[in-house]
Structure formats: structure tokens, C-alpha cells
Amino acid sequence: MVEDETRLADALRRGLQAEGFAVDVAATGPAGLDAARHGGYDAMILDVMLPGLSGYELVRRLRAEQHWLPVLMLSAKDGEYDQADGLDCGADDYLTKPFSYVVLLARLRALLRRGAPERPAVLAVGDLRLDPARRRVTRADAEVALTAREFALLDYLMRRPGQVVSKIELLDHVWDASVETAPNAVEVYVGYLRRKLGRDRLETVRGAGYRLAT
Amino acid sequence: MVEDETRLADALRRGLQAEGFAVDVAATGPAGLDAARHGGYDAMILDVMLPGLSGYELVRRLRAEQHWLPVLMLSAKDGEYDQADGLDCGADDYLTKPFSYVVLLARLRALLRRGAPERPAVLAVGDLRLDPARRRVTRADAEVALTAREFALLDYLMRRPGQVVSKIELLDHVWDASVETAPNAVEVYVGYLRRKLGRDRLETVRGAGYRLAT
DNA sequence: GTCGGCGCTGTGAACGTGCTGAGGACGCCG
DNA sequence: CGGCGTCCTCAGCACGTTCACAGCGCCGAC
Numbered sequence: 001m002v003e004d005e006t007r008l009a010d011a012l013r014r015g016l017q018a019e020g021f022a023v024d025v026a027a028t029g030p031a032g033l034d035a036a037r038h039g040g041y042d043a044m045i046l047d048v049m050l051p052g053l054s055g056y057e058l059v060r061r062l063r064a065e066q067h068w069l070p071v072l073m074l075s076a077k078d079g080e081y082d083q084a085d086g087l088d089c090g091a092d093d094y095l096t097k098p099f100s101y102v103v104l105l106a107r108l109r110a111l112l113r114r115g116a117p118e119r120p121a122v123l124a125v126g127d128l129r130l131d132p133a134r135r136r137v138t139r140a141d142a143e144v145a146l147t148a149r150e151f152a153l154l155d156y157l158m159r160r161p162g163q164v165v166s167k168i169e170l171l172d173h174v175w176d177a178s179v180e181t182a183p184n185a186v187e188v189y190v191g192y193l194r195r196k197l198g199r200d201r202l203e204t205v206r207g208a209g210y211r212l213a214t
Numbered sequence: 215m216v217e218d219e220t221r222l223a224d225a226l227r228r229g230l231q232a233e234g235f236a237v238d239v240a241a242t243g244p245a246g247l248d249a250a251r252h253g254g255y256d257a258m259i260l261d262v263m264l265p266g267l268s269g270y271e272l273v274r275r276l277r278a279e280q281h282w283l284p285v286l287m288l289s290a291k292d293g294e295y296d297q298a299d300g301l302d303c304g305a306d307d308y309l310t311k312p313f314s315y316v317v318l319l320a321r322l323r324a325l326l327r328r329g330a331p332e333r334p335a336v337l338a339v340g341d342l343r344l345d346p347a348r349r350r351v352t353r354a355d356a357e358v359a360l361t362a363r364e365f366a367l368l369d370y371l372m373r374r375p376g377q378v379v380s381k382i383e384l385l386d387h388v389w390d391a392s393v394e395t396a397p398n399a400v401e402v403y404v405g406y407l408r409r410k411l412g413r414d415r416l417e418t419v420r421g422a423g424y425r426l427a428t
Numbered sequence: 429g430t431c432g433g434c435g436c437t438g439t440g441a442a443c444g445t446g447c448t449g450a451g452g453a454c455g456c457c458g
Numbered sequence: 459c460g461g462c463g464t465c466c467t468c469a470g471c472a473c474g475t476t477c478a479c480a481g482c483g484c485c486g487a488c
Contacts, residue, residue, distance in 0.1 A: 100297075182478065187436065420444095
């Protein structure tokens with residue numbers, strides 16, 4: 001919590017601690033910014049009127065530095081544009097003084113509920129990397145251009161590295177099941193991939209299928 | 215948006231659409247719940263007093279079903295416990311009627327930001343900058359004039375820089391779900407953006423979608 | 429060594445996907 | 459009512475992708 005009015009800060013700290021929160025209080029803007037940077041907190045309650053650095057500016061700097069800590073802003077200003085400004089600086093919620101303690105608590109809980117979502121994984125086998133979201137494949141950090149079918153095939157194989165995958169299985173999962181496709185198509189596309197990724201990345205297991213070398 | 219007062223719903227829908235949001239309106243609780251389940255929306259504006267199913271109950275059911283759609287709750291009740299109840303049912307924000315349109319917009323933006331993996335108030339990719347609050351786009355510090363649809367499309371892409379976004383996903387999030395729009399419309403608007411922002415800012419990934427160059 | 433079958437690859441045709449200019453529908457404003 | 463801007467459909471075009479085909483080489487069995 002960043003709040004310079006000691007009475008209010010004390011009352012809030014006690015209340016929040018009684019609810020089971022671990023609370024630290026900073027009294028100035030710079031102290032608050034510093035704490036937010038290094039403290040590893042789950043959320044921040046932030047007054048707008050602060051000595052040294054305004055709450056608006058504090059959030060703006062935090063966001064500019066790629067810190068995405070949830071911020072609940074507290075202010076005596078209740079003009080609609082003050083509120084909009086605070087939110088547009090990067091705050092996640094905005095409460096005007098005087099506020100109800102019950103409401104503050106509920107809003108804080110709502111804020112904490114929304115944790116930061118995690119990034120989807122990228123598949124890696126040897127020096128091969130495949131990023132499904134970016135739809136990018138690199139081999140030893142060099143980008144490889146793949147067509148849609150090639151990409152889908154490599155994707156499927158990279159999710160089963162070292163396993164033998166039969167042509168039938170590949171036809172079922174990589175090709176559209178509704179159209180009958182000759183197993184030879186798989187051979188053709190394995191050939192394309194070998195040309196683009198290197199000859200020995202895809203091993204042929206005669207009579208059984210293909211295997212991605214680990 | 216789930217709102218049974220047609221006058222209010224209409225006014226809001228128009229306002230939001232002018233800002234470039236894709237908006238659908240449901241008039242009853244059950245209809246709203248259904249839309250939230252299947253619509254693939256980015257956020258929901260939800261009235262508390264609804265025929266069929268209250269807003270509280272709607273959120274509670276949604277959360278019970280593991281849907282984490284951001285919800286902004288709208289209510290005529292301004293008691294502190296009403297507000298706390300709404301938030302504790304699973305809503306992410308709570309606004310009491312009468313409310314300021316400017317504040318609603320700012321809170322909606324904050325809510326959408328919160329769902330994203332990164333939450334800058336101003337989006338920046340390369341020398342492109344997009345300010346959702348001011349509805350302005352600059353390229354190398356020169357302002358670029360965009361229509362509402364162009365802006366919404368660029369906004370969506372800039373929130374996922376480097377990621378491939380399919381035409382279907384774009385139709386779902388940038389265009390209204392209520393009207394059936396041909397995927398070709400996306401191609402047309404990508405074309406417009408390329409003309410205004412530079413040819414190579416938007417990459418085509420054949421068979422997959424589009425990607426904003428980082 | 430011989431034989432049969434599986435897998436590889438070059439060729440080419442059909443197909444799909446994406447881009448663009450033209451233009452109609454619609455709403456807004458004077 | 460007319461002018462304007464926006465939105466979106468349509469049709470034509472260009473080009474990359476997909477896959478069947480056929481011939482050949484290689485592998486393993488005997």
C-alpha cells in the first residue's frame with residue numbers, strides 16, 4: 001500500500017491484516033515505486049496524492065517497465081475524467097474517497113482473482129523449435145518457412161519425439177479425415193520436411209512409420 | 215451486453231460500436247448466459263436486474279462452469295453490500311447507475327487490459343503506437359487516420375504482436391457475431407491497413423491467418 | 429545374387445487461398 | 459435531398475500449395 005496519510009494507512013493495514021493479507025506500507029511515491037519493483041507483491045493499493053511522485057505517474061512508470069502488478073487506485077478526486085485518466089494510465093481499478101471498507105475489500109479480492117495468464121509453451125527437440133502461437137519454426141535459430149501442411153505434420157511429430165508414428169496415424173490426425181488421401185502423400189511431405197530441416201531429422205522405420213530424431 | 219432496458223442498451227451499443235467494439239446485446243438473463251457460454255467474447259457488460267435470471271446468479275453460474283470472461287456489472291443498487299456481493303459472485307468490476315459513459319469506457323478498457331498477458335495503457339510495436347483511450351494511432355510519430363473497423367482490427371492484432379491470428383478469430387472478436395460476415399472482409403481490411411501503415415507490417419501466413427511484424 | 433515390396437522423388441495438373449478494384453447499401457450531416 | 463464516408467460483397471486474377479502418378483532405388487529375405 002502506498003499512502004501518506006498515516007491514520008488511513010494504519011486503519012487499512014490493520015483491517016487487511018485481520019483478513020489474512022500480508023501488508024507493507026510506503027509513504028511516498030518513490031518509496032512505493034521501489035517497493036513495487038522489488039517486493040514481489042500480489043497487488044498494490046495506491047493513493048493518487050503522494051509526496052515525491054503522483055500515483056498516476058507511478059503506475060505509468062511501472063507499466064513502462066513491464067511490471068504488470070494489479071493496481072487499485074485511491075483518490076479524493078471523483079470527477080469522471082480523473083477516474084478515466086487513472087485507469088488509462090494503467091491502473092486496474094479506481095476508488096474515490098471516502099470509500100467503504102467492505103467495497104475496497106471486495107474489489108481487492110476481484111483484482112487478485114484475475115492472476116496473470118501464462119504463455120503457451122513452445123516445442124523444442126534438439127536445435128529445432130516450433131512455436132504454435134507464432135507459427136514459427138527455427139532450426140539452430142534460423143527461421144524455416146513451412147507450408148500449412150508441413151507445419152501441421154512437424155507439429156504432430158514434435159509432440160511425440162522419438163516415438164514411431166505410422167502413416168495411417170498421420171493421415172488421421174494431420175490430414176482431413178473426410179477426404180481419402182493416399183499414404184504416399186505422407187512420404188511426399190516427409191520428403192519436403194527433410195529437405196528443409198536436414199536429411200537425418202526424420203528417421204524412416206520401414207514397415208512401421210516415421211520417428212523424429214531426438 | 216446483457217441489458218433489458220432497450221433505450222439504455224441501444225445507446226450503449228451505438229456508443230461502443232462507434233469506438234470500434236463489436237457488440238451483441240441480449241435482453242434476458244438466460245439469453246445472456248447462453249451467449250456468454252458460446253459467443254467467444256472478450257468481456258461482458260451485465261445488468262443486475264434482468265428477467266429470467268439475475269446478474270448475480272448469471273455470473274455465479276458462469277464461474278461455476280469455469281468461464282473466466284471479464285464481467286463489468288451494472289446496477290441501480292448503490293449499497294456497499296450490493297456492490298461487495300456482486301464482486302464476490304465473480305464480477306470483475308461494478309458500476310452503479312446512473313454512471314458516466316466516460317467512466318464506463320475507461321473501466322471497460324481496464325478490464326480488457328487485465329485479461330491480456332501484458333497490460334500497457336498504450337500499445338507499441340516497432341514504431342507503431344496505438345492509444346485505446348485517445349483512439350489514436352501514430353506511425354513514426356506521424357498520426358494515421360483510421361476508421362472504426364480498421365482501428366479495432368489493428369488494436370486486436372497489436373495486443374498479440376508476432377502471434378498468428380486466424381480470420382475466424384478476427385471475425386469473432388472484431389466483427390459483431392450477430393451478422394454473418396464473409397472472411398473476405400478481413401482480407402479487405404488488412405489491405406486497407408497495409409496501405410496506411412506500410413506493406414510489410416502485416417504478414418500473411420497462408421492457410422493460418424495474419425501476424426503483426428514485431 | 430535374386431526377387432518382391434516398401435519408400436523416395438520429379439513432374440504436372442487441379443485446387444485453394446489471398447489480393448484487389450469496382451461498386452452498392454447504409455447512415456450521417458448540412 | 460444530396461454529398462460524403464464507411465462498411466462490406468462480389469468477381470476476377472495470380473500464385474502457391476497439395477497430391478496423384480509413375481518410375482526407380484534401396485532394403486531385407488532366402
